[in-house]
Amino acid sequence: MILVTGATGTIGTEVVRILAERGERVRAMTRNPQGSTLPAEVVQGDFDDRASLDGAVSGADAVFLLDAPGPWIERHDRAMLDAARSHGVGRVVKLSAIGTGEDTEVRAGGWHLPGERALRAGEADWTILRPSSFAANTLHWAPMIRAGRPVANLTGDGAQGVVDPRDVAEVAVAALTAPDHAGRTYTLTGPELLSAPDQVATLEEVLGRPIGIVDVPPDVAKEQMIAAGRDPEFAEGAMRGQRFIAEGGNARLTGDVAAVLGRPARTYATWARDHRAAFE
Template sequence: MILVTGATGTVGTQVVRILAQRGESVRAMTRSPERASLPAEVVRGDFNDSGSLNAAVAGVDAVFLLDAPGPWIERHDLAMLDAVRAHGVGKVVKLSAIGTGEDTDSRVGGWHLPGEDVLRAGVAAWTILRPSSFATNTLAWVPMIRAGQPVANMTGNGAQGVIDPRDVAEVAVAALTAPGHERRTYTLTGPELLSAPDQVAALGTVLGQTIEVVDVPLDVARQQMLAAGRDPEFVDVAMRGQRLIAEGGNARLTDDVASVLGRPARTYAAWAEEHRADFG
């Protein structure tokens, strides 16, 4: 039995579906099981409720540990790893973030490092996945594109190894179900470095239209996020991350997807083509 946390999110949903398609026994954890429609045993689990975590973990052989980005990740990771240890779970695959452990305060990876450290020190076999920016992040541009407005850009011409979340999910499934991935840390990127204007251009080609880009100063973006009610610590880290990208600090590519899956990582252009209807 494999427990998938964050089972209704971008990567978690894909992991559940791929595991189910391969005939694995899957338990999907969500705070609102009544609203989930997944090919799995769906259970309630709340990272802030240790009783629910113990119930979710009971009887499982492996855990895919995923949580939404935010300053709560350390607390949530440690709570789940306590349950993992208490129930003797044999394997944990953790979704972390690119750059975790590096000497910078500009990355969300700082939220993931404590969980990574505890995982490495434990007795369970572990694999850590550190993906770069998700292609699905650009779905935030849908309202602008549909309204004929320019896409807001906070990262200038800073490029990243944008990755299709399905590739992340497939690597996670491989680590959960196949040998040879224990005590490995994979940095997962797409096959090419792309800036926000590069991605906008790819979308324009797919949609057959010209999409403009407008640069948004980080101080303006920060005030907009705070006005929308976002957590101030989350906003501060997000703005430092945007600055890091703009300065070229996340311009890196790896072959880890290909080494695990035996094929190249999917391109952003291919992802955009498959999601044409979302933007059109």
């Protein structure tokens, strides 16, 4: 039995789907299981409710540990790892973030570092996945593009190894189902470095029409996030991350996706063509 936390998100949904298609027993944890259509046993679970974690992890042989980004990750990771240890879970795969531990002052990866350390110190076999920026992050441009407005750019010409979430999910499934990946930390990127203008140019080619892009100062974006109800600490961390990208701090590529999956990582253009309808 494999427990997938964050099972209704971008990566979690895909992990559940792939595991189910391969005939694995899957249990999907979500805070709101009502109406779920996931192809798995769906259970209610909240990282801040230990009883629900005990119920979710009971009988599981492996856990895919995934949480929404934010300063709460350390608390949530420790809670789930403690529950997993109590129930004798033998394998844990944690979704972390690229650059974790390298510079916690400017990276959201700082939120993941305590959980990574706790995982390595435990008794379960572990694998850590550190993906770069998801191709699917550009879906938040879709309303602007559909409305004919230019895309808001917070990272200038800073380039990243944009990765397809489907590749991340496939690597997670490999780590959950095979012993070869125990004790490994994978940095997952796409095959090319792309800036926001590069991604917009790809979308323009896919859609066959101009889109446009406009730079937004980080302080303005931070104020907008807070006004929209986001936690100020989260907004500040997000803006530090945007500045770091703009300065070229995340311009890195690895071959880890290809090494694990035995094929090249998908390009952003492939992802864009497959998700064209979202922007039309």
